[in-house]
Amino acid sequence: MGGWRDMSAEALEDQYSPSRWSPRLDRDTIIDAHLAVTAAGTERARASAQTSLHVPYGKGDGEKLDIYFPTDHSGTFPVLVYIHGGYWQCLSPQLAPTAPGPHSLSASLFPSKDESGFAAPPLVSQGVAVVAVGYDTAPRGHMDTMVLQVRRSLAFLVEQYPEIRGIYLCGHSAGAHLAAMVLFTDWTEFHVVPDIKVPLPSGAVLVSGVYDLEPILHTYVNDALNMSREVAQRNSPMRHVAPAVPAACEVLVVVAQHDSPEFRRQSQEYSQALRAAGWSVSLLDLASVDHFDVIEKLSENSYILTQVILNMISRA
Numbered sequence: 001m002g003g004w005r006d007m008s009a010e011a012l013e014d015q016y017s018p019s020r021w022s023p024r025l026d027r028d029t030i031i032d033a034h035l036a037v038t039a040a041g042t043e044r045a046r047a048s049a050q051t052s053l054h055v056p057y058g059k060g061d062g063e064k065l066d067i068y069f070p071t072d073h074s075g076t077f078p079v080l081v082y083i084h085g086g087y088w089q090c091l092s093p094q095l096a097p098t099a100p101g102p103h104s105l106s107a108s109l110f111p112s113k114d115e116s117g118f119a120a121p122p123l124v125s126q127g128v129a130v131v132a133v134g135y136d137t138a139p140r141g142h143m144d145t146m147v148l149q150v151r152r153s154l155a156f157l158v159e160q161y162p163e164i165r166g167i168y169l170c171g172h173s174a175g176a177h178l179a180a181m182v183l184f185t186d187w188t189e190f191h192v193v194p195d196i197k198v199p200l201p202s203g204a205v206l207v208s209g210v211y212d213l214e215p216i217l218h219t220y221v222n223d224a225l226n227m228s229r230e231v232a233q234r235n236s237p238m239r240h241v242a243p244a245v246p247a248a249c250e251v252l253v254v255v256a257q258h259d260s261p262e263f264r265r266q267s268q269e270y271s272q273a274l275r276a277a278g279w280s281v282s283l284l285d286l287a288s289v290d291h292f293d294v295i296e297k298l299s300e301n302s303y304i305l306t307q308v309i310l311n312m313i314s315r316a
């Protein structure tokens with residue numbers, strides 16, 4: 001069992017507050033800066049790529065996705081599906097860097113699919129489409145619903161876009177958790193399996209994620225999520241590591257040097273568990289980045305993670 005059980009409430013709260021661990025920016029400005037950088041990157045991506053925005057993949061208001069098409073998309077193309085983070089919620093006062101008040105309820109203070117296209121430019125120029133998936137964050141969405149929505153968004157893409165040849169998943173923080181939940185989906189429930197000749201997804205890049213939700217139950221993060229222990233366990237990828245099937249996808253678990261020790265432990269333990277179950281998994285520990293710029297830098301062509309992702313896709 002993890003050492004988190006012996007931590008004080010304060011220490012645990014610290015460990016699960018990524019903004020407190022960056023040597024680059026202080027805790028009161030880093031989330032604002034993260035949103036500004038990802039919003040500006042998304043604006044650049046929308047100005048340069050051909051897009052289909054707010055495409056509904058289900059009936060719910062939050063069930064929309066944005067597609068950034070590759071520069072040349074006359075034939076088939078691979079897709080990187082990006083799942084944003086933000087601790088699965090949009091109302092926690094501690095997620096907002098400013099004091100609680102009407103201002104802190106503004107949607108722009110929380111990551112959403114609308115600031116999640118920043119990784120597109122280096123990928124679309126290499127023939128890879130990028131899809132930013134929206135999902136219903138808490139308090140509107142329940143953890144089970146978010147997992148279901150992300151799974152459904154993939155089934156939708158496979159069905160609607162026959163020109164897609166290979167879906168790669170990339171999630172950040174809470175989004176890495178959702179991506180990891182997709183790895184053990186029973187696709188027969190989504191009626192897509194008979195047509196699938198490649199595994200779904202073909203590869204997964206899990207960046208600074210949480211794979212055991214139990215510690216979160218004891219922190220402010222659960223104020224908006226309201227998870228019971230049962231919900232947290234049912235939605236913990238760490239508890240569902242199944243033996244790899246022959247066509248199982250390649251998994252890259254990425255963690256930042258300046259992620260908290262608990263976040264770093266979670267990535268280490270999850271990647272080890274997958275490896276022990278026969279999965280093809282690598283743990284990439286990136287130097288000189290924190291919980292936020294580890295993902296922001298995907299807007300840069302020369303960033304090591306951008307190159308690793310392009311490499312994973314081109315090897316398929």
Ligand SMILES: N[C@@H](CC(=O)c1ccccc1NC=O)C(=O)O
Pocket residue numbers: 016017018019020031034085086087088094095111172173174175
């Ligand atoms: N309250 C958190 C905020 C946070 O975790 C977060 C903010 C923006 C994007 C991703 C985040 N983390 C996980 O999804 C913190 O202290 O950093």
